[in-house]
Each structure stands twice: as C-alpha cells, then as structure tokens.
Amino acid sequence: MIDPAALARVRIVLCETSHPGNIGASARAMKTMGLSRLVLVRPRLFPYADADARASGAVDVLHSATCCESLDEALTGTTFVCALSARRRDLTPPAIDVRNAARELVQHALSAEAAVVFGPERVGLSIEDVSRCHKLVRIAANPEYPSLNLAAAVQIVAYELRCAWEADEPAEPQGTDVHPAVHEEVERLVLHLEQSMLATGFLDPARPGRLIQRMRRLIARARPESEEVAILRGFLHSVVSDRKP
Amino acid sequence: MIDPAALARVRIVLCETSHPGNIGASARAMKTMGLSRLVLVRPRLFPYADADARASGAVDVLHSATCCESLDEALTGTTFVCALSARRRDLTPPAIDVRNAARELVQHALSAEAAVVFGPERVGLSIEDVSRCHKLVRIAANPEYPSLNLAAAVQIVAYELRCAWEADEPAEPQGTDVHPAVHEEVERLVLHLEQSMLATGFLDPARPGRLIQRMRRLIARARPESEEVAILRGFLHSVVSDRKP
Numbered sequence: 144m145i146d147p148a149a150l151a152r153v154r155i156v157l158c159e160t161s162h163p164g165n166i167g168a169s170a171r172a173m174k175t176m177g178l179s180r181l182v183l184v185r186p187r188l189f190p191y192a193d194a195d196a197r198a199s200g201a202v203d204v205l206h207s208a209t210c211c212e213s214l215d216e217a218l219t220g221t222t223f224v225c226a227l228s229a230r231r232r233d234l235t236p237p238a239i240d241v242r243n244a245a246r247e248l249v250q251h252a253l254s255a256e257a258a259v260v261f262g263p264e265r266v267g268l269s270i271e272d273v274s275r276c277h278k279l280v281r282i283a284a285n286p287e288y289p290s291l292n293l294a295a296a297v298q299i300v301a302y303e304l305r306c307a308w309e310a311d312e313p314a315e316p317q318g319t320d321v322h323p324a325v326h327e328e329v330e331r332l333v334l335h336l337e338q339s340m341l342a343t344g345f346l347d348p349a350r351p352g353r354l355i356q357r358m359r360r361l362i363a364r365a366r367p368e369s370e371e372v373a374i375l376r377g378f379l380h381s382v383v384s385d386r387k388p
Numbered sequence: 389m390i391d392p393a394a395l396a397r398v399r400i401v402l403c404e405t406s407h408p409g410n411i412g413a414s415a416r417a418m419k420t421m422g423l424s425r426l427v428l429v430r431p432r433l434f435p436y437a438d439a440d441a442r443a444s445g446a447v448d449v450l451h452s453a454t455c456c457e458s459l460d461e462a463l464t465g466t467t468f469v470c471a472l473s474a475r476r477r478d479l480t481p482p483a484i485d486v487r488n489a490a491r492e493l494v495q496h497a498l499s500a501e502a503a504v505v506f507g508p509e510r511v512g513l514s515i516e517d518v519s520r521c522h523k524l525v526r527i528a529a530n531p532e533y534p535s536l537n538l539a540a541a542v543q544i545v546a547y548e549l550r551c552a553w554e555a556d557e558p559a560e561p562q563g564t565d566v567h568p569a570v571h572e573e574v575e576r577l578v579l580h581l582e583q584s585m586l587a588t589g590f591l592d593p594a595r596p597g598r599l600i601q602r603m604r605r606l607i608a609r610a611r612p613e614s615e616e617v618a619i620l621r622g623f624l625h626s627v628v629s630d631r632k633p
Contacts, residue, residue: 172540177530200533242551283550285422288445295417295543298536302544305528306487345626357616365610374602381590382627 150308152252154180155297156217158272159263163188167197167205168294169261174201176301177308181208182217182258197294214272218258223251226260226276227296228268235270236279244280245303246310259300264293324372332372333359339379395553397497399425400542401462403517404508408433412442412450413539414506419446421546422553426453427462427503442539459517460575463503467568468496468611471505471521472541473513474534479598479605480515481524489525490548491555500568504545509538519604520571522611569617577617578604584624 155173160166166189170181181204183189189210198205211217218224225244226236239247244259251257260276262268273279282291282299291299324332337355340346346354367375400418405411411434415426426449428434434455443450456462463469470489471481484492489504496502505521507513518524527536527544536544569577582600585591591599612620 168537168540171535171537174533175529175536175540177532199537200535283547283554284420285550288419290416290445291420291543292413292416292444292539295413295420295540298540298543299547302528302547305530309528340623340626343623343626345623354619357619361610361612361616365606367606371602371606374599378585378588378590381585381588 146253149249149252150177150304151179152256153178153248153304154182154217154221154256154258155301156182156184156214156258156260157186157293157297158184158214158217158260158268160186160189160293161264162293163191163194164197165264165293166191166208167194167199167201168292169297170194170198170205170208171201172294172298173301174204175298176305178301178304179204179207181205182211183208184211184214184217186210214260214275218260218275221256221258223248223255223257224260224276225258225278225280226262226268226273227280227282227300228262228273235273236276238279238281241280241282241300241303242307244278245300245307247278248304249307261293261296322369324367324369328369328372329362329367332367332376333362335376335379339382342383391498394494394497395422395549396424397501398423398493398549399427399462399466399501399503400546401427401429401459401503401505402431402538402542403429403459403462403505403513405431405434405538406509407538408436408439409442410509410538411436411453412439412444412446413537414542415439415443415450415453416446417539417543418546419449420543421550423546423549424449424452426450427456428453429456429459429462431455459505459520460571463505463520463571466501466503466571468493468500468502469505469521469571470503470523470525471507471513471518472525472527472545473507473518474526474529474536479601480518481521481605481608483524483526486525486527486545486548487552489523490545490552492523494549494552501570506538506541515601519601519608520575522608567614569612569614573614573617574607574612577612577621578607580621580624584627587628 155178157166157169166186173181194205195202248257282296336358341348400423402411402414411431418426439450440447470493493502527541581603586593
C-alpha cells in the first residue's frame with residue numbers, strides 16, 4: 144500500500160472556471176477517487192447553488208476549496224506541477240500522457256506537494272500559465288472532437304491518480320463463497336448428461352458423433368461451481384426419473 | 389493501429405436514466421473518445437433540451453441514439469456484454485477492472501458486436517439486468533464515496549476503450565470457425581431451459597427461487613457458440629416433446 148496521504152498532496156487547480164456546475168462536478172469527481180484538495184483561481188461564480196447541486200455527496204470537498212487571485216498563489220508550496228491542455232503550441236513543457244503523469248504525480252506526492260492545473264472551459268490555459276508547469280498532460284481523445292467537459296477531464300485525471308496510487312496494493316482477495324467444482328464432479332456431470340441424452344433419444348448410441356466432446360468443452364469453458372453442477376444434475380435427474388418407459 | 393471500426397462496434401447502453409442532462413453528457417463523453425453508438429432503455433425524459441445542452445458538440449451522437457423498451461432489445465446482436473456496477477452481490481458474473489474490460493471489449497469488437505451497460509443513477513442495475521452480462525466492470529474508486537456521476541463513469545469507460553484501441557498491441561487472431569451465440573439466442577436458450585425445468589417438475593413455479601438467475605449466470609460464463617446453443621435446445625426439445633402427459 145502506498146502512503147495513504149499521497150493523494151491528499153495532489154491538489155486540483157481550476158483556473159477561471161465559467162460554470163459553477165463544473166466546479167461542483169469536479170469536486171465530486173475528485174472525491175470519488177479519494178482526492179480532497181480543490182483550489183480555484185478567480186472562479187466566475189463561487190460559491191453558487193449549481194456548484195453544490197452538482198457536487199452531490201462531495202460538498203465537503205467543494206466547501207473546503209481555496210480561492211486564489213493568481214495561479215502562482217494556487218501553486219504555492221508545490222514542487223511538481225502538470226497542466227492539462229489539448230492544444231499543441233510552441234515552447235510548452237514536455238508532453239506526457241495522463242497515465243504516466245499520474246504515476247509521476249503519485250511518486251512525487253509521497254514526499255512533496257504536487258498539482259494538476261486545468262484552464263477555463265472554452266479557451267484552455269494561457270501560454271503564461273502553461274509555462275509555470277513542468278509537464279503538459281494529454282488525454283487520449285478523438286482528434287475530430289477532443290473537447291472534454293472540464294469535470295470529465297478532472298474525472299479522468301483523478302481516476303488515473305487513484306489507479307497509480309492503488310497499483311502497489313495487494314490484489315483483492317477472492318470471494319470465499321465461490322467453490323469451483325472439482326474435476327470428478329464435472330466428470331460426473333458429463334456422464335449424467337450423456338445418460339440423459341441417451342434416455343430422451345436425443346443422442347443416438349449408434350452415431351454419437353462428437354456431441355459429448357462438444358458438451359465437455361462447453362462445460363469446461365463455463366468453469367461451473369459445485370452448486371451449479373448439483374443444480375444441473377438435479378434437473379437431469381428430473382428429466383430421466385419420472386419418464387414413462 | 390487497430391481496426392478503426394472497432395470502437396463503433398461497442399455500444400453504450402444507458403438503462404432508465406433519470407436525468408436527461410446525463411444522457412447528453414454521456415453522448416459528449418463518448419464522442420470525445422470516438423464512440424458513436426448510444427442506446428437508451430426507457431429513458432425518463434428523451435429527447436429533452438437539457439440533454440442537447442450538455443451534449444455540446446456531440447448532438448449528432450445524441451440524436452442518433454436508439455430508444456428501446458427492454459435491455460434484451462438493446463443487446464440484440466451482441467456477443468459480449470459488460471455491466472457497470474459498484475455493488476457487490478451474490479450470483480453476479482465475474483468482476484474485472486475497467487482497464488482489462490476495455491481490452492477485452494476492443495479485442496471482441498474487432499469481429500463482433502459488444503456493449504457496456506449502465507444502470508439508473510441512484511439504484512444501479514437490477515440483478516436481472518446484471519445476469520444478462522458476461523462481466524461486471526469495476527472502476528477503482530474511493531470506498532468511502534464511490535458514487536461516480538453516470539456521465540463520469542461513461543467518460544472513464546470510453547477513455548479506457550480509446551486507450552485500449554490506441555495501444556499498439558497486435559490483435560489476437562480469432563478462430564474463424566467460432567461463432568459465439570448472439571444475445572437473443574442465449575435468451576431463447578434460457579427460456580427453453582426454464583420451460584423444460586417446469587415441464588419435468590424440477591422447477592416449482594410457486595417457489596422459483598433464484599434458479600433461473602443461477603442458470604443465466606452459468607450460461608453467460610460459458611459464452612456458448614451458436615451451435616452449442618442449438619445442441620442444448622435440441623436436447624431440451626427431446627426432454628419435453630416425447631414426455632407422456
């Protein structure tokens with residue numbers, strides 16, 4: 144398990160957001176992934192009812208957001224900063240995809256403060272803002288319509304941060320209530336199926352073809368549980384037992 | 389580059405969506421990642437102005453959405469279906485994380501139709517709906533607040549689909565003689581099995597329990613081929629047809 148405080152050291156900075164609903168939805172996107180530090184640079188409308196509505200159960204993240212007058216103020220104390228930008232321009236920091244950026248951010252946040260900066264909805268970050276950042280983050284997108292909603296972009300970044308953060312966690316233990324059928328149970332099922340197919344006349348013993356082989360393959364693919372084998376055999380029993388000879 | 393048509397073969401199915409804004413935002417999320425086939429099962433309000441507003445530049449995807457009366461109708465023609473669900477319940481298909489699900493979906497969509505199914509905003513998918521799917525997809529999330537907005541979940545799934553599609557992995561060659569059964573064939577098999585279980589007296593109509601649900605889950609896990617479905621139905625026909633009343 145990676146340091147649980149690491150995600151709390153990655154702040155999400157939204158610059159000059161126009162729509163308060165996007166701020167609320169961003170807070171929700173953050174909280175679903177375990178992020179908590181939201182910083183707003185000159186939001187057009189904040190606080191605002193629509194922000195609260197879209198935040199849903201993440202109003203705590205929203206209401207503890209910090210408001211700043213400048214990006215510099217928002218980045219105080221950080222030592223690694225990524226900027227989201229879809230635009231390709233000259234003189235930008237090196238570009239990196241969001242998955243690799245998330246890994247770098249989480250690694251960095253083990254011991255220091257980091258930030259991801261998002262620009263205004265329509266125009267994106269200014270070249271001056273981008274130049275304050277260490278890496279330019281690109282999200283894979285449809286080149287014909289790469290226009291992600293602001294909160295949707297925050298959601299993807301937060302999701303990749305959580306994936307990077309969870310990467311070292313031990314795998315989730317398997318459910319203990321699953322009992323795969325053992326080999327001999329499966330074999331008895333195949334035999335029971337064959338006998339039933341003979342009893343109903345579906346399988347002609349003179350011309351068996353590859354029918355049972357096919358059934359065996361299908362059952363193997365299904366990897367049945369013990370209980371499922373028992374159900375199927377119960378059904379097969381009912382097929383044969385009360386047949387009139 | 390993987391087959392450019394593959395993304396078009398993955399349909400996004402939204403079941404009983406309450407808020408039309410979420411439908412519009414989902415259409416936008418899809419288009420930003422190159423997805424185009426949106427299917428709506430009994431949306432509460434559609435078409436609707438708020439859906440168009442939130443779709444932004446993706447009104448083409450929104451307006452070409454198909455409306456269906458049932459999930460079965462929505463899944464017609466598909467051979468691989470994933471369901472989004474945060475809830476842990478008994479008797480579900482095997483769970484898989486969204487990254488691996490996206491790889492499977494894209495691989496599958498190279499040669500066949502696939503779908504990802506999302507439930508209503510508050511309650512999620514019913515167990516009956518989930519049991520129609522082959523895999524349960526989990527998105528990494530904060531266990532204390534895993535409540536992603538619907539369109540945000542669509543955005544993450546669409547993003548992972550695009551990442552999988554853009555990845556330079558060579559496609560695993562599909563066997564040319566394998567013909568997975570389409571959704572409606574599987575449904576007819578489930579119905580036929582139920583009728584047969586009733587006919588033999590194995591299934592008590594007064595106390596059906598979760599028998600059919602269990603059978604549906606087993607069959608989904610087996611991913612039967614068309615010919616296997618035909619064989620099983622032939623056997624079931626033989627079980628019932630020559631029974632003495």
